Amino acid sequence: MTKKRKKEKFYVEEGETVADCLNRMAANGYQPVRRMEEPVLKEVKKNGKVDVEVSHQRIMFEGKLKEE
Structure with a gap:
């Protein structure tokens, strides 16, 4: 069994x-x-x-491992 990062x-x-990403998390x-959000x-x-121009914004979520 592999240990997940915190x-x-x-x-x-x-x-x-965004909802799809949250469901994946x-x-x-x-x-x-x-x-x-970070510019691309x-x-x-x-x-x-x-x-150099901004193409679009990239959304990133930081997730914390749920304690079960």
Whole structure:
């Protein structure tokens, strides 16, 4: 039997809702303790220059192992 970590990060995947991610966390035995969003950056060429722009926000939940 493998031992689970006390804390785990869960990302909301492409085409997945926040509720789907929370259900996946619960199925793995974790409960959410914190929600964070981080920007996903992309490089865009404008007028011969390379600029960095925000593509979208990525949602991440930190989960704590449920005590049974």
